[in-house]
Amino acid sequence: MMSLTLRIWRQRDRTKKGKMVTYHVTDVSPDMSFLEMLDVLNEKLILDGDDPVAFDHDCREGICGSCGLMINGIAHGPEQATVCQLHMRSFSDGDVLDIEPWRAGGFPVVKDLAVDRSAFDRIISAGGFISAPTGTAPEAHSTPVPKKNSDAAFDAATCIGCGACVAACPNGSAMLFTAAKVAHLGLMPQGQPERDTRVLKMVAQQDAEDFGGCSNIGECSAVCPKGISMETISRLNHDLLGALRAGAVPMS
Amino acid sequence: MPLELFTVGEPIADTTAPRDVPLPDRWNERKFRARLVNPANRRRLSVIVVGTGLAGGSAAATLAEMGYRVKNFWFQDSPRRAHSVAAQGGINAAKNYRNDGDSVHRLFYDTVKGGDFRSREDNSYRLAEVSAAIIDQAVAQGVPFAREYGGLLDNRSFGGAQVSRTFYARGQTGQQLLYGAYQALERQIGLGNVEQHPRTEMLDLIVVDGKARGIVVRNLITGEITSHFADAVVLASGGYSNVFYLSTNAKGSNVTAAWRAHKRGALFANPCYTQIHPTCIPVSGDYQSKLTLMSESLRNDGRVWVPKERGDDRNPKDIPEDERDYYLERKYPAFGNLVPRDIASRQAKNVCDEGRGVGPNGLGVYLDFSDAIARVGQPAIEAKYGNLFDMYNRITGENAYETGMRIYPAVHYTMGGLWVDYDLSSNIPGLFVIGEANFSDQGANRLGASALMQGLADGYFVLPSTISNYLADGPFPAVDATHPAAVEAEQSVRAQTERLLSINGTRTVASFHRELGRLMWDLCGMERSEEGLRKALDRIPEIRHEFWTNVKVSGEQGIFNQNLEHAGRVADFIELAELMCVDALHRNESCGGHFRVESQTPEGEALRDDENYAYVAAWEYTPEGEPPVLRREALEYEYVHLAQRSYK
Numbered sequence: 054m055m056s057l058t059l060r061i062w063r064q065r066d067r068t069k070k071g072k073m074v075t076y077h078v079t080d081v082s083p084d085m086s087f088l089e090m091l092d093v094l095n096e097k098l099i100l101d102g103d104d105p106v107a108f109d110h111d112c113r114e115g116i117c118g119s120c121g122l123m124i125n126g127i128a129h130g131p132e133q134a135t136v137c138q139l140h141m142r143s144f145s146d147g148d149v150l151d152i153e154p155w156r157a158g159g160f161p162v163v164k165d166l167a168v169d170r171s172a173f174d175r176i177i178s179a180g181g182f183i184s185a186p187t188g189t190a191p192e193a194h195s196t197p198v199p200k201k202n203s204d205a206a207f208d209a210a211t212c213i214g215c216g217a218c219v220a221a222c223p224n225g226s227a228m229l230f231t232a233a234k235v236a237h238l239g240l241m242p243q244g245q246p247e248r249d250t251r252v253l254k255m256v257a258q259q260d261a262e263d264f265g266g267c268s269n270i271g272e273c274s275a276v277c278p279k280g281i282s283m284e285t286i287s288r289l290n291h292d293l294l295g296a297l298r299a300g301a302v303p304m305s
Numbered sequence: 306m307p308l309e310l311f312t313v314g315e316p317i318a319d320t321t322a323p324r325d326v327p328l329p330d331r332w333n334e335r336k337f338r339a340r341l342v343n344p345a346n347r348r349r350l351s352v353i354v355v356g357t358g359l360a361g362g363s364a365a366a367t368l369a370e371m372g373y374r375v376k377n378f379w380f381q382d383s384p385r386r387a388h389s390v391a392a393q394g395g396i397n398a399a400k401n402y403r404n405d406g407d408s409v410h411r412l413f414y415d416t417v418k419g420g421d422f423r424s425r426e427d428n429s430y431r432l433a434e435v436s437a438a439i440i441d442q443a444v445a446q447g448v449p450f451a452r453e454y455g456g457l458l459d460n461r462s463f464g465g466a467q468v469s470r471t472f473y474a475r476g477q478t479g480q481q482l483l484y485g486a487y488q489a490l491e492r493q494i495g496l497g498n499v500e501q502h503p504r505t506e507m508l509d510l511i512v513v514d515g516k517a518r519g520i521v522v523r524n525l526i527t528g529e530i531t532s533h534f535a536d537a538v539v540l541a542s543g544g545y546s547n548v549f550y551l552s553t554n555a556k557g558s559n560v561t562a563a564w565r566a567h568k569r570g571a572l573f574a575n576p577c578y579t580q581i582h583p584t585c586i587p588v589s590g591d592y593q594s595k596l597t598l599m600s601e602s603l604r605n606d607g608r609v610w611v612p613k614e615r616g617d618d619r620n621p622k623d624i625p626e627d628e629r630d631y632y633l634e635r636k637y638p639a640f641g642n643l644v645p646r647d648i649a650s651r652q653a654k655n656v657c658d659e660g661r662g663v664g665p666n667g668l669g670v671y672l673d674f675s676d677a678i679a680r681v682g683q684p685a686i687e688a689k690y691g692n693l694f695d696m697y698n699r700i701t702g703e704n705a706y707e708t709g710m711r712i713y714p715a716v717h718y719t720m721g722g723l724w725v726d727y728d729l730s731s732n733i734p735g736l737f738v739i740g741e742a743n744f745s746d747q748g749a750n751r752l753g754a755s756a757l758m759q760g761l762a763d764g765y766f767v768l769p770s771t772i773s774n775y776l777a778d779g780p781f782p783a784v785d786a787t788h789p790a791a792v793e794a795e796q797s798v799r800a801q802t803e804r805l806l807s808i809n810g811t812r813t814v815a816s817f818h819r820e821l822g823r824l825m826w827d828l829c830g831m832e833r834s835e836e837g838l839r840k841a842l843d844r845i846p847e848i849r850h851e852f853w854t855n856v857k858v859s860g861e862q863g864i865f866n867q868n869l870e871h872a873g874r875v876a877d878f879i880e881l882a883e884l885m886c887v888d889a890l891h892r893n894e895s896c897g898g899h900f901r902v903e904s905q906t907p908e909g910e911a912l913r914d915d916e917n918y919a920y921v922a923a924w925e926y927t928p929e930g931e932p933p934v935l936r937r938e939a940l941e942y943e944y945v946h947l948a949q950r951s952y953k
Contacts, residue, residue, distance in 0.1 A: 066526075066864060084589040084702065092815070093592055099813050099859045099868060107865055109382060111555040113595045116480055117386045134699065142702050163526055164865040171503065174383050178495035182488035183447045186370040187363070187765045190438070190445035194402070197456030207449040207474060210481060214385055241447045 055081040055146040059094070061106055062153045067161045067169070073151070083142035087130065088113060088120060090141055108166040113137040115278060118213030121220065122166055123153040128217035128276040135215060135278045155220035158263035159227060170216050172262040173230060180254035181234040183243050196242055206240040209233045211279040218273035218281070224265030229273035231259050232289035233281045239292055249296035256293060257304035310842075310887055314934040317572065317923050321771075322427040322727035328944050329409070332431045335727065336770050340777035347372035350776050351535040353520055355507045355562050357384030359479070359757055360740025361541030362486035363764030369493035371769060373776075376533055377490070378502040378522060380557060380870075385487045388543060388555040389760060392479025393600065395461065395471035396757040398436040403460055407468040409433045415466060416755065417945045420720075420748020421897035421913065423575070425921070426944055427727055428746040435766045436758050440472055442765055446485040450474050471754045476600070476692065482757055486764070502533075506870065507562040508801075509794040510538065510569045510736065511784075517566075517736035518784050521794045523802070525870060528863040530798055532786045536779040537735045537772060540566060541764065544719035544741040546579065548878045548885065549830070550822020553585065553598045553717035559874040560881050563723050563742050571723050571731040572923035572936060574744035576881065577889035578720035580751055580898045581831050583649035585715035586700050587669035591819075596715040597700060599693050604642045604649070606686065607672040607710070609633050615660035621671055621709060632656055636909075647750070647898060647911070650714035651831045657713075669711035678706065714831060718756060720747045720898065721888075724923040724938075728771035729763060732923075737772060739763035744921065749897025802862050805872045810855030814872045817852050821875070821882055824848070829886050834902045838890040845883045849929075852879060884924055884933060891935065894918045906949075915947055 056079045064071025078094050085093070088110050095105035111119040115138040124130035130139045144150070152166065160168040198206075212233035219227050235252050238244035244251070267286060274283045297303065323334040342350065351374040354365040362384055365377040381387065401407040412433035417424055440458070444450065450472050451459040460469040474481040493499045504525040511519035511532060519534035542562035546552035567573045584601045610631045612624055632652060634641045644652075653670045656662060663669050678686055683706055687694070697705045722745060723731050723738040731738050740760040747755060784791065824844055828837040852875070860866040895904040895911035896918070904912045919942075925934035 082590055082592065085592050086594070086700075089592045089594050092594055095868075096813050096815060099857060100811075103859075105859055105868055107867055111381060111386055111557045112388060112391045113556060114391060114553075114597050116391050116477070117381075117388070117555060118383075118390075119381065119386050138699055140700070140702065167865065170382055174385075174491060174494075174503075177488060178491040182492045183445065184492065185442070185445035185489070187367040187442060187489075187769070190441040193400070193441045193444040194457055196444060198452055199456050200452045200454050203449055203452040203456075206447075207481075210449050210484065211477060213390075213480075214383065237449065238447050241449070243445060243447050 054079070055083065055141065055144065057081055057144065057147070058149040060149065060151045061165070063106070063165055064162050066164055071162065081141050083140065085141045086113070087124070087136050087139040087141065106166060107164040110137060116213060118215040121155055121215045121217055123151070123156065123220060125151050128155070128221040129278055133276060133278060135213075138278070155216050157219045157225035158265070159219060159225060160216060168216070170214070172227070172264070173214050173216065175262065176227065176231055176255050176258045177234065179258035180247070180251040181238070183238060184247060185243070198241055202240045206237045209236040209240070209281065209285050212281050213279060215278065217276045217278065219264065221272040221276040222265065223270060223272065224268060226267045226273075227259050227262070227264040228267035228286055228289070229277065229281055231255050232285035235292055236285040236288040239288060248292060249299060249301055252289060252292040253296055253301055253304045260305035309932055311891060311932045311935050314925060314936045317724070317732065317936040317938045319425065319427070319726040319938070321730070328426065328430050331427055332434055339771060339774035342773045342776050344372050348374060350374065350779050351376065352537050352539060352772070353378065353533060353535040354539045354541060355520065356387065356541035356543060356740070356742070357487070357490065358387035358389035358541060358543060358740060359483055359486060359760030360742070360764040361539070362387065362483065362490050363761050364539055364541060364739060364768050365499055366486060366489035366493050367765055367769045368772070369498035375493070375499045376502065376535060377499050378505045378507055378520070380504060380506045380525060382504055384490055384503075385484060387483060388558050389483045389757070390480045391555065392757055393476045393598070395473035395478045395754040396439065396482065396761070397470050397752075397754045398440045398472060398758065399433055399470060400437050400440060402458065403469040405468045407470050411468065412436060412470065414945060416746065416752060417748065419750055419752035421750050421911070422748065422915070422919070422942065422945070422947050423578070423896050423940065424746055424748030425940065426942060431767065432746045432759055432762050435762045438766060439758065439761045443482055443485050446489060448474065448481045448485045450481070466752070479757055482761065486761070507542070508565060508798045508873065510566045511791050511794045512569050512733060513784050513788060513790045516734045516781065518781065519791065521798045523798070526865050528861070528866065530795060530802070532791045532795055534784045536776055536781050537737060539737045539739060539768065539772075540723065540742050541740045542742045544722065545878070545881060546716045546719055548822070548882050549716045549825050550818050551588065551593060551596050551715065551826070553582065553596050553715055556595060559877070561874050561877045563738070564877040564881055566723060566731070566733070566736060567926050569733070570926070571733050571736060572925055573721070573884060574724040574921050574923040575721035575749070575888065576885040576924070577829070577892060577899050578749045578897060579716055580718040580720065581647070581650045581714045582717045583646050583653065583714045584672070584712045586697065587664050587711050587713035589665060589701070597696070598715065598717055599696065599712070601646065603672060603690060603693060603710070606677040606689070607642065607674050608676060609642050609649070609653075609670055609672055611656045611661040611663060611670050613661070621663070621673070630656070630661070647900065651900060653712075653714055654831050664711045669713045671709050672712045673709040674706065675709065716830070718751055720745055720749060720751055724921070728774065729768050730771070730775065735775060737768060739768050749899055801873065802869065805856070805858045805869060805876070806862060808854065808856050808858065810857050812851070812855050813857055814868060814875050817848065817856060818871070818875045818878070821845070821848055821879055825882050825885070829882070829889050832900050832902055833889045835890060838886050841886045842883065842890070845879065845886065849879045852876065887933060888922055888924065892918055892922065913949065
């Protein structure tokens with residue numbers, strides 16, 4: 054069993070100022086997940102009449118993308134896995150942990166450690182899709198896809214939209230998120246007709262949100278729990294350049 | 306059966322499937338007979354959709370594409386996070402790409418048989434019929450299914466089926482299919498056809514003049530409680546596995562939307578049909594918040610055992626061969642470790658109940674790979690199951706190549722849900738229920754890779770065709786928040802919220818949830834007995850009473866308050882738990898996931914009683930203290946011959 058000191062960001066809502074508050078947790082089992090450790094803290098806070106720490110979480114098996122915290126300055130903590138998949142055996146008795154929400158202009162704080170990531174949805178809404186209304190689909194086998202492309206598309210499509218890439222980026226850029234979708238759809242034959250407009254619209258929406266620009270630092274990919282590769286950003290830049298050379302006017 | 310448990314009401318029947326034509330023609334015939342809405346008139350009609358999983362997301366996108374005005378509500382921050390995202394295995398479709406004898410009829414037959422002859426033939430047939438179109442639709446959206454080197458789609462076999470009809474995207478099929486629906490939905494949001502309400506939870510149904518006309522919701526960030534109205538309401542709010550507290554469901558998955566609709570008159574069907582998966586990672590301590598499923602393919606090479614002696618806590622490597630009990634191989638020599646899910650689960654429970662379980666709290670059995678590793682070498686095992694061993698290592702910190710795994714069953718799907726007819730309409734006109742939230746096409750047991758199929762079948766193809774028959778009577782007279790029905794519903798939501806916050810007792814919401822879950826797992830889980838169910842029915846009202854007098858809910862109503870959200874959901878789970886136990890007690894037979902110890906063959910297999918229980922049990926809500934009313938829908942089998950399932 055371990056005892057830890059937690060310094061947690063507390064903020065009532067997006068309009069109020071926040072601050073770090075220190076808590077001590079004891080009897081932490083190394084088999085607990087990081088979020089279960091926070092559950093235990095919250096149970097104690099509730100019984101003591103204090104306000105429990107708000108944090109987003111849902112599936113707790115690393116696929117929904119809800120959870121995300123900075124632990125000692127690293128997005129999702131030390132294991133390159135979502136924080137729900139991080140277990141306390143990664144820490145030692147007596148550790149002091151700074152726990153903060155994603156810090157990025159594009160992700161305003163909702164409360165404590167929960168942030169508003171709706172900007173990601175707006176980027177998808179701007180163009181992160183293939184226009185194929187229900188009922189219009191041809192027979193699935195009428196469109197063969199080379200396995201190599203299909204596998205590469207899948208790798209990009211595994212992005213869970215957690216936002217760790219933005220939180221880790223010194224510029225607060227959403228480029229890896231946007232690029233993952235551009236790469237996924239651009240690698241499939243079904244995605245070709247909208248390939249130029251897709252990248253232009255998604256980049257324009259990304260610029261319209263409060264995200265910074267990409268300067269190819271690579272922190273994003275280093276913390277991505279799904280290991281989305283920097284290659285997707287090259288693909289995005291390739292598609293963007295291709296669209297502009299073909300005569301498109303930048304939308305941002 | 307003493308009468309005070311429930312009373313029997315009028316039978317209920319589906320009247321929308323055209324039974325005057327042969328089964329294979331019924332869906333086409335229903336679409337033809339359904340009234341349509343002219344495309345120009347659709348924009349005058351509005352539909353509320355609750356949920357954005359495979360069913361809700363696909364329905365909201367499709368209805369918007371058709372021209373209806375859609376209002377979509379979900380409790381997560383983004384529609385991409387609905388729990389469908391976590392489905393691993395695959396999706397069935399009767400494409401017969403493998404030329405191995407598959408057909409719509411075979412998928413239909415497998416579904417009815419897999420459901421242990423407790424599903425409606427018409428619905429199961431239609432599910433099989435539209436399955437192929439789902440694959441076409443998903444491919445058109447760019448879903449990156451697994452492919453062969455020739456560029457065509459790959460298939461695998463699943464869940465003991467004799468044909469290869471499962472399409473998959475590595476172990477993330479649910480995620481990829483959900484993103485397909487999500488992107489279609491986001492496209493419609495961008496076009497202005499869907500009004501979105503993220504982080505918003507449905508807390509009541511508004512019924513006006515007998516029709517579902519709206520919902521009361523709480524904005525989870527501001528706490529604001531408001532009413533929203535439409536010409537029809539579609540619930541796609543998922544299943545209720547979290548009544549067991551520990552399940553493979555996401556933490557937020559809940560029964561609240563469905564249960565509040567039930568309290569407004571919607572019938573709840575077959576609540577006791579729950580499915581338990583045998584190979585999950587066991588509980589490691591009281592702090593455990595959820596369970597993680599591991600593919601049951603591991604049982605192909607792993608041998609399941611526990612020590613012969615109870616309380617033997619030696620390192621498994623130090624337990625000699627003759628002191629181990631390979632109980633599945635011993636009891637089922639023909640099938641061994643590959644017995645069906647329900648048997649594997651039940652037997653694990655039995656040995657643990659005998660005190661021979663392993664691991665920190667005695668709720669686990671070993672899944673041992675040492676024989677397989679000795680036979681084919683560790684690299685071969687790594688190639689087959691490497692990702693599962695990694696996942697096990699991440700969660701437990703153990704190297705399973707050396708120690709073997711510890712596994713235990715967990716709840717992961719619920720076949721019961723709100724009663725619907727062939728049109729997917731509940732008994733309240735204007736209230737439609739799709740996906741896992743309805744009582745489904747799955748009968749008493751769901752086959753692997755059929756949940757994704759049903760969610761998308763309902764959302765993309767079935768509901769959009771049937772809802773027009775209802776909306777053709779609209780638009781209905783405008784209703785707003787001043788209507789007495791809306792005022793009353795909003796008032797009751799506010800009153801409950803205030804009450805939860807004012808009790809200020811000494812126990813947390815989670816402690817009640819854990820206690821309820823443990824009780825349900827022990828007494829209404831893998832094995833149910835009259836004695837146990839009666840014990841549960843004595844205890845649940847006590848838990849309910851204590852909850853409403855001694856729960857401590859933190860904070861205020863007007864802010865982001867996750868503890869308050871949880872409290873409302875647990876209150877509903879407590880009520881649902883009672884109905885589940887009544888349903889399980891009244892159904893004095895074993896079928897699919899429902900195993901009554903009183904009803905088994907001499908070999909210990911589930912024994913159905915078709916003479917007395919070949920019906921859907923649809924329950925009518927009655928206020929606390931009054932027994933619920935049972936409305937039976939007789940199940941008639943014209944095309945499938947009823948038979949006892951056998952694994953010998």
